Amino acid sequence: MNKFFIEIFNSHSKSIDNQSTGNAIFNEKNLKVSFTKKKFCCHKPSKNNNYFVLSSISSRDRKRIIKKYNFINIENSDSEILLDLYQKFGNKIFKIFGSSFFFFSYDFDKRTALIVRDHVGFNSIYYTKKDDTLFISSSLNDLKKNCGKNFKINYRILKKFLNLDSFSKEQTFFKDILKLPPSNVLEYNNQSISIYDYPKFTDLTLSDSNSSQIEGLKKMLKKAIIRKEELQEDKVGFLFSGGIDSTTILSFFSKYDKQHKKLFAYAAKFDHIEDSLKNSIDESEFQSEVLNTLDVEDRSYETEKLSTISNLDFYLDLIGQPFFFPNLYLSHEAFKKAKSDGVSKVFNGCDGDTVVSHGFEYYEELFLKLKWFELYKQIDKLSKNVNLSKRSIFNRTVLRLLLYEKKLYFSAKNKHKTILSSPLHSNSIEVESLVADYYGIEEVYPFYNVDLINYCINVKPSLKINEYPRYILRQAIKGVVPDKIRRRTDKANLTHGVIYSFLNRDKDIIEKHLNNTHEDLKKIFDVSDLKNNWNNLLSDPKKYSNFSNVPSQIFAYVVVNRWLERENLR
Numbered sequence: 001m002n003k004f005f006i007e008i009f010n011s012h013s014k015s016i017d018n019q020s021t022g023n024a025i026f027n028e029k030n031l032k033v034s035f036t037k038k039k040f041c042c043h044k045p046s047k048n049n050n051y052f053v054l055s056s057i058s059s060r061d062r063k064r065i066i067k068k069y070n071f072i073n074i075e076n077s078d079s080e081i082l083l084d085l086y087q088k089f090g091n092k093i094f095k096i097f098g099s100s101f102f103f104f105s106y107d108f109d110k111r112t113a114l115i116v117r118d119h120v121g122f123n124s125i126y127y128t129k130k131d132d133t134l135f136i137s138s139s140l141n142d143l144k145k146n147c148g149k150n151f152k153i154n155y156r157i158l159k160k161f162l163n164l165d166s167f168s169k170e171q172t173f174f175k176d177i178l179k180l181p182p183s184n185v186l187e188y189n190n191q192s193i194s195i196y197d198y199p200k201f202t203d204l205t206l207s208d209s210n211s212s213q214i215e216g217l218k219k220m221l222k223k224a225i226i227r228k229e230e231l232q233e234d235k236v237g238f239l240f241s242g243g244i245d246s247t248t249i250l251s252f253f254s255k256y257d258k259q260h261k262k263l264f265a266y267a268a269k270f271d272h273i274e275d276s277l278k279n280s281i282d283e284s285e286f287q288s289e290v291l292n293t294l295d296v297e298d299r300s301y302e303t304e305k306l307s308t309i310s311n312l313d314f315y316l317d318l319i320g321q322p323f324f325f326p327n328l329y330l331s332h333e334a335f336k337k338a339k340s341d342g343v344s345k346v347f348n349g350c351d352g353d354t355v356v357s358h359g360f361e362y363y364e365e366l367f368l369k370l371k372w373f374e375l376y377k378q379i380d381k382l383s384k385n386v387n388l389s390k391r392s393i394f395n396r397t398v399l400r401l402l403l404y405e406k407k408l409y410f411s412a413k414n415k416h417k418t419i420l421s422s423p424l425h426s427n428s429i430e431v432e433s434l435v436a437d438y439y440g441i442e443e444v445y446p447f448y449n450v451d452l453i454n455y456c457i458n459v460k461p462s463l464k465i466n467e468y469p470r471y472i473l474r475q476a477i478k479g480v481v482p483d484k485i486r487r488r489t490d491k492a493n494l495t496h497g498v499i500y501s502f503l504n505r506d507k508d509i510i511e512k513h514l515n516n517t518h519e520d521l522k523k524i525f526d527v528s529d530l531k532n533n534w535n536n537l538l539s540d541p542k543k544y545s546n547f548s549n550v551p552s553q554i555f556a557y558v559v560v561n562r563w564l565e566r567e568n569l570r
Contacts, residue, residue: 002056002102002123003437004035005142008113008188009133026052031106040102043079050109053079056102056123059230065096086114091185091198098450104136113188119200120448121182121426122433127193128177134188140320143177151177153567159524161322162556164549167423173321173563182426201417204458213459217356217476224449225252225347228259237338237346237441238296239331240265242286243491244473244481245352249446251481253347254294263296264341266334272304273500276542281496289482299341301333307501308332309509309555312562318434322563325431326498326555332435339439346436351425352447356456356473359465360397361415367398368410378465385467386489412461420453496545502554503541510534510558518564530557 003023009030024042026033035042035054043053055078057065062078065071071081082103085093094103100122104115115136117125127136130149137143144151151174158173160166169181180186183200186193206213236253240246250265267287270278291298306329308315315328331348338346366375375398376390383390402408409415429445436443446452463472474486502510514534517527533550536543544550 002036002039003138003142004033004040004054004102004104004136005139005146006034006054006104006113006115006136007032007133007146008106008136028052029108030111031108033104041078043077043083050107051083052106052108053083054102054104055079055082056100057082057097058099058101060227061097061099061101064098068096091116094183094185095199095202095450099445099448110189113186115180115186115188116198117180117182117184119183119450119453120445121423121429122445122448124430125180125186126172126177127180127186129193132191134193136186140172140177141318144174144320149176151175153520153564155520155524158322158560161324162525162553162560164324164552164556167427169423181423182421200421201457202454204454206455206458206460208460210460210463213463214472214475217455217459217472220449220452220455221248221252221446221476222256224446224452225249226256227444230444231259231261231345233261233344235262235264235341235343237264237266237299237334237341237343239334239346239348240267240287240290241349241492242267242283242290242485243349244470244477244485244488245349245447247286247290247481247485248352248473248477249347249349250290250294250296251477254296255480263294264299264338264343265291265296266337266346267291267298267300268330268333268497269300269302270497270500271302273496277496277500277545280493280545283492286485286488289484293482299337301337303330303333303497305505306330306333307505308498309501309506309558312509312559313566315435316559316563316566318438319431322556322559323427323431324552324556324559325428326552327494328431328435329501330494330497331432335436335439335441338441344440345442345444347444347446348432349447350428350432350445352473353470354419354425355447355453356470357416357419357464358469359412359461359463359471360469361409361412361419362461362465363394363397364401364409364415365412365461367402368408378462381467382465382469386469412464413457416457420457493545495548495551498551498555499537499541499545502551503538506558510554513558513561516561518561518568520564521561525557527557530554 023034024037026042031052033054040054040056057078065081069085083105094116097118101118102123106113115125117123124138125136126140126143127134128143128147130147135143135147154171154173154175157168157171170178172179184195184197186195206216238246238250240250254263269284270281273281308326308329311329363375363378379390379393383393433443459472465471468474468489477486514527514531530553534554537550
């Protein structure tokens with residue numbers, strides 16, 4: 001994870017010393033910047049260009065930019081190139097980036113700052129004001145430590161978190177500390193902050209042919225996965241579940257990468273879980289189907305002794321605020337193993353289902369546009385392959401949405417855009433990347449490639465779901481991914497693993513927190529119902545493994561309660 005700390009103050013302000021090991025320090029006039037040397041490019045002001053620029057872009061994006069805009073002096077730094085492009089094209093320039101990037105510029109003459117967050121939110125950006133000084137940081141902990149301000153807890157956001165309400169794009173768990181949303185720009189001028197978004201999605205004109213769109217997706221997947229310019233390492237790791245997304249990444253890389261790298265697959269095993277729960281979580285059959293056919297080193301690990309709650313203080317130290325990631329222990333163990341294997345980059349198949357889309361938004365569009373006969377045909381076709389009745393599919397994919405969604409979508413494409421813009425995705429990346437960075441691991445997210453996202457948004461809705469959910473993906477990976485996985489419609493329910501941890505590792509910790517609710521928490525949350533739900537879960541774990549919020553509520557409560565205990569100690 002890229003790390004930086006920026007302080008912008010007026011001529012009378014006193015800058016706080018932020019000497020950090022391994023960081024570069026820039027300090028001039030009313031600007032002070034601390035940043036990680038290896039991960040950022042710095043362009044210092046000169047006589048003819050009174051700017052300070054800090055940036056981070058991928059090798060692939062740099063190569064594409066130089067080619068697209070015919071840069072003569074290719075020896076220029078990333079920061080010089082970005083500054084030049086921004087001055088020529090404004091915010092439009094940011095939509096061309098294919099993956100993670102970061103851009104900060106400061107005009108000393110105008111005393112104006114500009115900071116830009118990437119499309120997905122790979123780089124966290126927090127900010128706050130103290131008197132007439134603006135503090136900006138990629139790290140919440142660094143921001144709190146360096147700005148010398150006592151922050152009050154944001155109980156409104158805390159309550160929403162406990163109720164499993166939607167994540168906020170801007171609010172944090174501290175008052176006066178805000179977060180810049182993905183695909184947004186922050187401008188700071190004359191003590192005033194303005195925030196606005198830049199274009200994230202692009203409308204494309206694709207061939208109307210089904211076969212052409214399927215082949216197009218296959219090409220886009222190859223481009224997103226095979227990163228010759230960015231992967232110079234001899235060893236590459238993969239978070240591997242045996243599902244379609246992780247298998248697609250591993251299989252495409254193994255088949256099409258010609259650099260002969262050594263591949264490591266990190267897969268969680270649940271051999272210890274009782275059979276009644278194991279049947280819904282065991283992926284070993286699908287994992288073996290892939291690992292036995294590819295030249296990949298199997299680095300599977302058992303999860304019996306692992307849990308997120310039992311290691312909660314470690315995570316809170318890293319993250320600095322409550323988080324929702326009950327299965328964080330799975331990737332944590334993978335990163336530990338990757339470090340011991342000498343692997344520094346690990347591929348993550350996160351949100352492949354969101355990017356390509358299950359396609360159910362198409363059903364909502366058909367229903368609202370009164371195309372009920374076509375909807376019936378589509379559901380009938382699907383029901384024959386997913387072992388669900390037509391009534392059940394309709395109830396789950398249409399009726400439930402119509403009853404509980406705040407907004408209805410007559411356009412499947414627009415709903416897909418809305419789903420992709422949810423802060424849930426960037427929040428999970430922020431949390432997981434902090435753990436990865438702790439072990440010196442950089443995560444690679446092929447499905448978050450912007451070109452791939454734009455392509456998937458513009459695919460015909462009827463191709464996203466047909467005989468199967470995610471129909472176009474299943475067709476695009478034909479011949480690369482084993483049919484046994486390509487055609488599967490089930491997926492491991494990791495809630496079973498969480499519940500097992502609750503009962504066998506975390507039971508005493510959970511009950512301790514349930515019986516010792518923090519005084520501040522009592523003001524916003526009634527724990528009595530949660531206690532009843534916990535007792536019910538103890539008596540019938542299997543019942544709460546499917547379609548229940550109880551495990552999630554328990555996790556959120558314990559995280560918040562422990563966090564409040566720790567905040568009191570500081």
